[in-house]
Amino acid sequence: MSKKIISTSNAPAAIGPYSQANFINGVLYISGQIPIDPISGNLEDGIEKETHQVMKNLKAILEEAGMSFSNVVKATIFLKSMDDFAAMNEVYASYLDANNYPARETVQVSCLPKNVSVEISMIAHQF
Template sequence: MTNKMVNSTNAPAAVGPYSHSVLAGQTQYISGQLGLDPVSGEMKETVEQQAEQALINLGAILKETGMTYDNVVKTTVFLKNMSDFGKINDIYGKYFSNTLPARSCVEVCQLPKNGLFEVEAIAVKN
């Protein structure tokens, strides 16, 4: 099996030495996505705006391999403040309304670029 690096011009550039994702067979492993605007590179202001943008960025990366949110089987959400859990659930549910993937959610001390929200995912082609 050959692993293939997959990046998207419709998602912000990685903030370190890594790719947007790796396709290993039929499985896509997507690196953490922050609420960065892909054009300006600026971080959105609120946790809700960051969650929305990060999930849009995730969708752009999925699209590169012909996948959608429906292909996602597992996500991990990182929050700067666990009190934002309820706020992001409504936004998250808009993107994963048809198939609810397995999910972990953890509070972290700090995220890159002082983010408030980050999401990583695993998707599988049917």
């Protein structure tokens, strides 16, 4: 078994005792990303802007591991309100190939870190 911690300054640093991602035997497990701009440290506001920032953070981690969204096989989305589902979904889909969507679930939660509206984690596979 081979394990490598993936870390990039192009995504926000972990805000707790976890890694941005772990790469194990060709599989990348990305921790949940929230809409923190890695350069300014500021949080985005509004579900569209938040989702764009989360996807940019995920993309940076994927790229650090030599992957892209086409390698993603599973996503988990946490929303503070299902009323944001359609707007989040539109932004989320704009980053993915419609012929290669990953498996996914979306769940509503009562609260997310730093009181953001969306958090997304992903699993990617090196093909």
